[in-house]
Amino acid sequence: xxxxxGVPSKGRLMEDTFGWFAARGITLERAGSEREYAGRVDGIxxxxxxxLSAGEIPRELAAGRIHLGVTGTDLVHEKLPLWEQLxxxxxxxxxxxxDLILAVPQAWIDVDTLDDLDAAAAAFRARxxxxxxxxxxxxxxxxxxxxKHGVADYALVDSxxxxxxxxxxxxxxxxxxxTSSGATLEANxxxxxxxxxxxxSQATLWQSRVALFDATDKMTLAYLMxxxxxxxxxxARQSPPTxx
Numbered sequence: 001x002x003x004x005x006g007v008p009s010k011g012r013l014m015e016d017t018f019g020w021f022a023a024r025g026i027t028l029e030r031a032g033s034e035r036e037y038a039g040r041v042d043g044i045x046x047x048x049x050x051x052l053s054a055g056e057i058p059r060e061l062a063a064g065r066i067h068l069g070v071t072g073t074d075l076v077h078e079k080l081p082l083w084e085q086l087x088x089x090x091x092x093x094x095x096x097x098x099d100l101i102l103a104v105p106q107a108w109i110d111v112d113t114l115d116d117l118d119a120a121a122a123a124f125r126a127r128x129x130x131x132x133x134x135x136x137x138x139x140x141x142x143x144x145x146x147x148k149h150g151v152a153d154y155a156l157v158d159s160x161x162x163x164x165x166x167x168x169x170x171x172x173x174x175x176x177x178x179t180s181s182g183a184t185l186e187a188n189x190x191x192x193x194x195x196x197x198x199x200x201s202q203a204t205l206w207q208s209r210v211a212l213f214d215a216t217d218k219m220t221l222a223y224l225m226x227x228x229x230x231x232x233x234x235x236a237r238q239s240p241p242t243x244x
Contacts, residue, residue, distance in 0.1 A: 001212075002048040003220045005041070006060055006069035009051035013203060016095040017070045024228050044227060046220035055079070057206075062086040064211035067221070074100055074178060074201035078138050087206045091228060096203030098178040100138055102145075103190040105167055105174075114149045114195045117174070121153040124173065131155040135163050135172035138198070142176040145198045164188040 007028060008014045018028045027042040028049055039049030050066060057069040058079040070093070076083050104111050104120075111120050124132040132154050136142050139156050146154065157172055164184050166172040176198065179185055185192065205228075213221065 001214050001217055003046055003068065003213075003217050003224070004048050004050055004066040004211075006050045006052045006057045006066040006071075007039070008054045008057070008070060013054060013070075013072075013096055014051070016203065017093070020093050020095070024230070026224075026227060044220070044224055046216060047224065058083075058087070061206055061208040062210065064208055067208055067211045067213065067217065069206050069208075070203060071206065072096055072098070072201045073204055074098065074138065074141070074199055076204075076206060077199060078141050081140065086209055088209055090205040090207050090225075093203040093205060096201070098180045098201045100141060100176065100178055100198040100201060101192045102134075102142075102176050102195075102198065103164075103174065103179075103185050103192050106189045106191045108191075112191075112194050114146075114151055114193060117193060118149075118151045118153075121151065125153045132174065133157045133172040134174045134176055135159040135166035136176040137163065138176060138178075141198055149195070164190060 005028075007017050021028050025043050026047075029040050029042070030051060031038040031040050039051050041047045041049050050060075052060060052069075054071045055075055057066070057071040058076045060066045061069045062080050062083075068090070076087060080086050102114075102117070104117065108120065111117055121132040124130075133156075134142065134154050135157050137159055139158070142156060157166075159166055159172070159175070159177075163175050163177040165188060166175060167190060168188055175190065178201065179192070182192065
Protein backbone atom coordinates (compact mmCIF):
# COMPACT_ATOMS: atom_id res chain seq x y z
CA UNK A 1 0.00 0.00 0.00
CA UNK A 2 0.90 3.68 -0.23
CA UNK A 3 0.24 6.35 2.34
CA UNK A 4 -2.25 8.70 0.67
CA UNK A 5 -1.87 12.43 1.32
CA GLY A 6 -4.70 14.76 0.28
CA VAL A 7 -3.78 18.37 -0.48
CA PRO A 8 -5.88 21.30 -1.76
CA SER A 9 -5.82 21.29 -5.55
CA LYS A 10 -5.50 25.00 -6.29
CA GLY A 11 -4.95 28.50 -5.06
CA ARG A 12 -2.98 29.99 -2.21
CA LEU A 13 -3.76 27.08 0.09
CA MET A 14 -2.13 24.61 -2.33
CA GLU A 15 0.91 26.85 -2.84
CA ASP A 16 1.41 27.38 0.90
CA THR A 17 1.00 23.64 1.55
CA PHE A 18 3.62 22.81 -1.09
CA GLY A 19 5.95 25.37 0.49
CA TRP A 20 5.35 24.03 4.02
CA PHE A 21 6.31 20.50 3.01
CA ALA A 22 9.27 21.74 0.92
CA ALA A 23 10.68 23.49 3.99
CA ARG A 24 10.74 20.05 5.64
CA GLY A 25 12.49 18.27 2.78
CA ILE A 26 9.43 16.91 0.98
CA THR A 27 8.59 18.10 -2.53
CA LEU A 28 4.97 17.98 -3.66
CA GLU A 29 4.25 18.62 -7.34
CA ARG A 30 1.25 18.55 -9.62
CA ALA A 31 1.73 15.98 -12.38
CA GLY A 32 0.91 17.64 -15.71
CA SER A 33 -1.40 20.61 -16.29
CA GLU A 34 -3.56 22.45 -13.77
CA ARG A 35 -6.55 20.48 -15.07
CA GLU A 36 -5.01 17.25 -13.79
CA TYR A 37 -5.48 16.15 -10.19
CA ALA A 38 -2.63 13.69 -9.91
CA GLY A 39 0.60 14.60 -8.17
CA ARG A 40 3.95 13.23 -7.11
CA VAL A 41 6.02 13.25 -3.96
CA ASP A 42 9.83 13.47 -3.76
CA GLY A 43 11.94 13.26 -0.62
CA ILE A 44 10.14 10.32 0.95
CA UNK A 45 9.09 6.94 -0.42
CA UNK A 46 5.73 5.31 0.10
CA UNK A 47 3.60 8.48 -0.04
CA UNK A 48 1.22 9.28 -2.89
CA UNK A 49 -0.27 12.73 -3.48
CA UNK A 50 -3.97 13.32 -4.15
CA UNK A 51 -5.11 16.80 -5.18
CA LEU A 52 -8.63 17.47 -3.92
CA SER A 53 -10.80 20.46 -3.09
CA ALA A 54 -10.35 21.66 0.50
CA GLY A 55 -13.99 20.77 1.13
CA GLU A 56 -13.55 17.19 -0.06
CA ILE A 57 -10.62 16.41 2.20
CA PRO A 58 -12.57 16.08 5.50
CA ARG A 59 -14.97 13.58 3.88
CA GLU A 60 -12.14 11.57 2.33
CA LEU A 61 -10.37 11.40 5.70
CA ALA A 62 -13.59 10.39 7.47
CA ALA A 63 -14.23 7.66 4.88
CA GLY A 64 -10.69 6.33 5.26
CA ARG A 65 -9.91 6.83 1.57
CA ILE A 66 -6.88 8.98 2.42
CA HIS A 67 -4.54 8.63 5.39
CA LEU A 68 -3.49 12.27 5.76
CA GLY A 69 -4.97 15.53 4.52
CA VAL A 70 -4.46 19.28 4.64
CA THR A 71 -7.53 21.45 5.14
CA GLY A 72 -8.91 24.16 7.40
CA THR A 73 -10.12 23.65 10.94
CA ASP A 74 -13.42 25.23 9.92
CA LEU A 75 -14.14 22.63 7.24
CA VAL A 76 -13.36 19.66 9.49
CA HIS A 77 -15.55 20.97 12.33
CA GLU A 78 -18.41 21.88 9.98
CA LYS A 79 -18.48 18.79 7.77
CA LEU A 80 -17.71 16.14 10.41
CA PRO A 81 -20.09 16.33 13.42
CA LEU A 82 -18.11 13.62 15.27
CA TRP A 83 -14.75 14.77 13.96
CA GLU A 84 -12.76 13.73 17.04
CA GLN A 85 -13.72 10.09 16.37
CA LEU A 86 -12.84 10.26 12.68
CA UNK A 87 -9.73 12.43 12.38
CA UNK A 88 -6.89 13.70 14.56
CA UNK A 89 -4.89 16.92 14.11
CA UNK A 90 -1.22 16.22 13.43
CA UNK A 91 0.10 19.76 13.10
CA UNK A 92 -1.16 23.30 12.71
CA UNK A 93 0.63 24.69 9.68
CA UNK A 94 0.80 28.41 10.38
CA UNK A 95 -1.10 29.76 7.38
CA UNK A 96 -4.65 29.98 6.09
CA UNK A 97 -5.72 31.86 9.20
CA UNK A 98 -9.38 32.88 9.32
CA ASP A 99 -12.11 33.49 11.89
CA LEU A 100 -15.71 32.35 11.59
CA ILE A 101 -17.67 35.41 12.76
CA LEU A 102 -21.15 36.89 12.97
CA ALA A 103 -21.66 40.25 11.29
CA VAL A 104 -24.57 42.67 11.03
CA PRO A 105 -25.11 45.92 9.11
CA GLN A 106 -23.11 48.87 10.41
CA ALA A 107 -26.38 50.81 10.43
CA TRP A 108 -27.59 48.63 13.32
CA ILE A 109 -26.05 50.98 15.86
CA ASP A 110 -27.73 49.27 18.82
CA VAL A 111 -26.54 45.76 17.89
CA ASP A 112 -23.00 45.02 19.06
CA THR A 113 -23.32 41.78 21.07
CA LEU A 114 -25.12 38.45 20.93
CA ASP A 115 -27.64 39.70 23.49
CA ASP A 116 -28.33 42.66 21.21
CA LEU A 117 -28.73 40.28 18.26
CA ASP A 118 -31.22 38.16 20.19
CA ALA A 119 -33.28 41.25 21.01
CA ALA A 120 -33.09 42.46 17.40
CA ALA A 121 -34.20 39.06 16.13
CA ALA A 122 -37.24 39.07 18.43
CA ALA A 123 -38.14 42.61 17.35
CA PHE A 124 -37.68 41.70 13.68
CA ARG A 125 -40.06 38.75 13.98
CA ALA A 126 -42.63 40.84 15.86
CA ARG A 127 -42.49 43.51 13.17
CA UNK A 128 -42.30 41.39 10.01
CA UNK A 129 -43.84 38.09 11.07
CA UNK A 130 -40.80 36.10 9.87
CA UNK A 131 -37.50 35.13 11.44
CA UNK A 132 -34.38 37.19 10.85
CA UNK A 133 -32.24 35.52 8.16
CA UNK A 134 -28.55 34.78 8.69
CA UNK A 135 -26.69 33.77 5.52
CA UNK A 136 -23.90 31.22 5.94
CA UNK A 137 -22.09 28.18 4.58
CA UNK A 138 -21.52 26.92 8.13
CA UNK A 139 -24.96 25.80 9.29
CA UNK A 140 -23.91 23.31 11.97
CA UNK A 141 -21.28 25.49 13.62
CA UNK A 142 -23.44 28.61 13.58
CA UNK A 143 -26.53 26.80 14.89
CA UNK A 144 -24.57 25.27 17.78
CA UNK A 145 -22.95 28.61 18.62
CA UNK A 146 -26.26 30.53 18.65
CA UNK A 147 -28.00 27.83 20.68
CA LYS A 148 -25.17 27.92 23.22
CA HIS A 149 -25.58 31.69 23.58
CA GLY A 150 -29.38 31.64 23.73
CA VAL A 151 -30.10 33.43 20.46
CA ALA A 152 -33.52 32.53 19.01
CA ASP A 153 -35.93 33.79 16.32
CA TYR A 154 -33.48 33.43 13.43
CA ALA A 155 -33.36 31.31 10.29
CA LEU A 156 -30.16 30.16 8.59
CA VAL A 157 -30.18 30.57 4.83
CA ASP A 158 -27.63 28.83 2.63
CA SER A 159 -24.99 30.92 0.92
CA UNK A 160 -22.61 29.29 -1.52
CA UNK A 161 -21.52 32.51 -3.18
CA UNK A 162 -20.39 35.87 -1.82
CA UNK A 163 -21.94 35.73 1.63
CA UNK A 164 -20.98 39.32 2.44
CA UNK A 165 -23.20 40.55 -0.41
CA UNK A 166 -26.39 38.90 0.82
CA UNK A 167 -27.34 41.77 3.13
CA UNK A 168 -26.97 44.36 0.37
CA UNK A 169 -28.94 42.06 -1.94
CA UNK A 170 -31.67 41.80 0.71
CA UNK A 171 -31.55 38.01 0.84
CA UNK A 172 -30.41 38.08 4.49
CA UNK A 173 -30.30 40.48 7.44
CA UNK A 174 -26.99 39.23 8.89
CA UNK A 175 -24.18 36.83 7.99
CA UNK A 176 -21.87 34.26 9.53
CA UNK A 177 -18.74 33.75 7.47
CA UNK A 178 -15.00 33.27 7.44
CA THR A 179 -12.89 36.43 7.44
CA SER A 180 -9.18 37.12 7.64
CA SER A 181 -8.66 40.88 7.32
CA GLY A 182 -12.22 42.16 7.62
CA ALA A 183 -11.78 44.33 4.52
CA THR A 184 -14.62 42.66 2.59
CA LEU A 185 -16.97 43.07 5.54
CA GLU A 186 -16.15 46.76 5.78
CA ALA A 187 -16.60 47.20 2.02
CA ASN A 188 -20.08 45.74 2.38
CA UNK A 189 -20.90 47.97 5.38
CA UNK A 190 -20.94 45.11 7.89
CA UNK A 191 -19.53 44.95 11.41
CA UNK A 192 -18.47 41.97 13.52
CA UNK A 193 -20.24 41.40 16.84
CA UNK A 194 -17.97 42.04 19.83
CA UNK A 195 -18.57 38.65 21.50
CA UNK A 196 -16.38 35.59 21.10
CA UNK A 197 -15.88 34.48 17.52
CA UNK A 198 -17.47 31.20 16.48
CA UNK A 199 -14.23 29.44 15.52
CA UNK A 200 -10.57 30.27 14.87
CA SER A 201 -9.34 28.35 11.84
CA GLN A 202 -6.06 27.67 10.07
CA ALA A 203 -4.64 25.12 7.67
CA THR A 204 -3.92 21.91 9.56
CA LEU A 205 -2.48 18.51 8.70
CA TRP A 206 -4.96 15.83 9.77
CA GLN A 207 -4.71 12.05 10.09
CA SER A 208 -7.62 9.71 9.49
CA ARG A 209 -8.55 7.56 12.47
CA VAL A 210 -10.44 5.07 10.28
CA ALA A 211 -8.09 4.53 7.31
CA LEU A 212 -6.31 1.18 7.15
CA PHE A 213 -2.56 1.25 7.82
CA ASP A 214 -0.48 -1.82 7.06
CA ALA A 215 2.96 -2.34 8.59
CA THR A 216 4.71 -0.48 5.76
CA ASP A 217 2.28 2.44 6.04
CA LYS A 218 3.01 2.71 9.76
CA MET A 219 6.76 2.81 9.12
CA THR A 220 6.29 5.44 6.40
CA LEU A 221 4.10 7.51 8.72
CA ALA A 222 6.66 7.36 11.52
CA TYR A 223 9.43 8.50 9.15
CA LEU A 224 7.23 11.26 7.75
CA MET A 225 6.49 12.53 11.25
CA UNK A 226 10.19 12.69 12.01
CA UNK A 227 10.81 14.72 8.85
CA UNK A 228 7.98 17.10 9.68
CA UNK A 229 9.41 17.64 13.15
CA UNK A 230 12.94 18.40 11.98
CA UNK A 231 14.32 14.89 12.31
CA UNK A 232 13.29 14.55 15.94
CA UNK A 233 11.67 11.37 17.15
CA UNK A 234 7.95 11.98 17.42
CA UNK A 235 6.31 11.43 20.79
CA ALA A 236 2.89 9.93 21.29
CA ARG A 237 1.59 13.39 22.10
CA GLN A 238 2.84 14.79 18.79
CA SER A 239 1.55 11.95 16.65
CA PRO A 240 -2.03 10.60 16.81
CA PRO A 241 -2.47 6.85 17.16
CA THR A 242 -2.24 4.82 13.97
CA UNK A 243 -5.19 2.49 13.36
CA UNK A 244 -4.54 -1.18 12.68
